[in-house]
Amino acid sequence: MDLVKDLPVVFEEFAEQRRNSFLAIKEIKDxxxxVIGxxxxxxxxxxxxxxxxxxVGLCSMSDETIPEAEKDLPSNLCPLIKSSYGFAKTDKCPFFYFSDLIVGETTCDGKKKMYEYLGEFKPVHVMELPNRQSEQGLQLWKSEIIRMKEYLEEKFNVTITEENIREAIKVKNEERRALKELYEVMKADPVPIEGQNLFKVLYGSTYKFDKARIPGEIRSLVSKIKSEYEIEHKIAKKPRILVTGCPIGGATEKVIRSIEENGGVVVTYENCSGAKAIDELVDETNPDVYQALAERYLxxxxxxxxxxxxxLELLDRLIDEYKVDGVVEVVLQACHTYNVERIGIKRFVNEKKGKPYIGIETDYSMSDIGQLNTRIAAFIEML
Incomplete structure (x- = not known):
């Protein structure tokens, strides 16, 4: 990465990374x-x-293909599931088109059934994810990881050695360390960058396919952010917001914009577009690579x-470390697991952490922008 570029230019490059990867994935395929989606x-x-x-992460965060998906799926289904299926059905997702295999996990009921239909378009392998983080669940997940490895070997006629896996663990851990160094710049008060720009890098980096290069690029960016901050920070002190809940990206970035256009700044993302996916490393010292992977991912x-x-453990830590003033939870309509869990998160944030909380239920359309701005503006004004 060329450090002479201004930070806004670098942030926009990461924002465009997903689109630029359309061509890159074709070159990889050629x-x-x-390619595994x-x-x-x-x-x-x-x-x-x-x-x-x-x-590659598959297209699933736009309402573009939902009308076509609703010809087969219920309209009162989670928009992420409908969008995922719609992009596959319409062949409008280049990543899906070039994928040799789609991997799913038995997370929610809607996804489990949707994967059955995806199998009509592409080979699909579904990993049986346990619903409890118990010792029995861990053993099931370890066996599923081994089954996944054996499936890959058979399908692609390759041999995956434990040494190969150990090297891959080191590469992914180094990527996680670098991304943690990036989002930890938001511990500064005032913050050195806007939360929207942090998200652009976190989200955009998932569409970079050369994982070994990512740490160097990210650390160069972190160095530039810190050096500019020391000279003159340009972000005024604002209420510090933690975003939690469903995966965000694409259309749901409207929530981030709403927070920051109405006087707040997002200092950390707990959801799987942020800390949840990066926070914990795989134990490189464990001689059993499958056990190490199972423990980290479960x-x-x-x-x-x-x-x-x-x-709750991650939320607890992030609220303290990032000096959070308020928590915004984003829940997609008809996402039952996050919706039911909302009351527990609200109680935790209000009662244990003593922080204000607001729950936002939304979808991938732009029809609720006005209401979104009104509610978030009132929440931030209260802070």
Whole structure:
């Protein structure tokens, strides 16, 4: 990354990374490199990296293809599921088009059934994710990771050695460390950058396929942010907001914009577009690579887990470390697991942490922008 570029230019490059990757994924495919399409942070990417495959997040955060999806799926279904299916059905997602394999996990009921229909368009392998972070659940998840590895070997006619996996673990851990260094710049008060720009980098980096290069690029960016901050920080002191809840990106970035256009600044993202996917490393010292992967990935605090203490542990830490003034939870319409868990999160934030909380229920349309701005503006004014 060229450090002579202004920070706004760098942020926009990351914002455009997903679009730029449309061409990159075709070039990868033309080289004969396998492409694996994924939807969820539970997929242990180290397995794909160990066999030399490219991993890409599939299109699922726009209402563009939802009308076509609703011809097959119920209209009162989570928009993420409808969008995922719609992009596959209409062939409007280049990442889906170039994928040799789609990997799903048994997270929510809607996704589980949707994966059955996806199998009509592409080969789909579904990993059986346990719904409890128990010892029995851990053993199930370890066996599923081994089954996934064996499936990849058979499908692509490759051998994935434990040494390959260890090397991939190191690569992914280094990427996580660098991204943590990035979002930890937001611990400063006032913050050095806007939360929208932080999100552009976090989200955009997932569409960079050369994982070994990411740490260097991110650390160069962190160095530039810090050096400019020391000279003159340009962001005024504002109420510090934590965003939690459903995955955000694409259309749901409207919530981030609403927060920051109405006087707040997003200092940290707990959801799987942020800290949830990066916070914990895989134990590189564990001689059992499958156990190490299983422990790290099963510890993700998603609302599909019952109970879900890991989410509260991460929220607890982030609220303290980032000096959070208020919490905004984003829940997609008809996302039952996050919607039901909302009352528990509200109680935790209000009663244990003594912080204000607001829940935002939304979808991928822009029809609620006015209401969104009104509610968030009132929330931030209260802070």
């Amino acid at each position: 080289k004969g490199i396998p 994924v939807f969820c942070t539970y997929f242990p990417q180290e397995l794909a990296l160990a066999m030399g495959a490219a991993v 510890n993700i605090g998603c609302s599909v887990m019952t109970p879900n203490p890991k989410r």
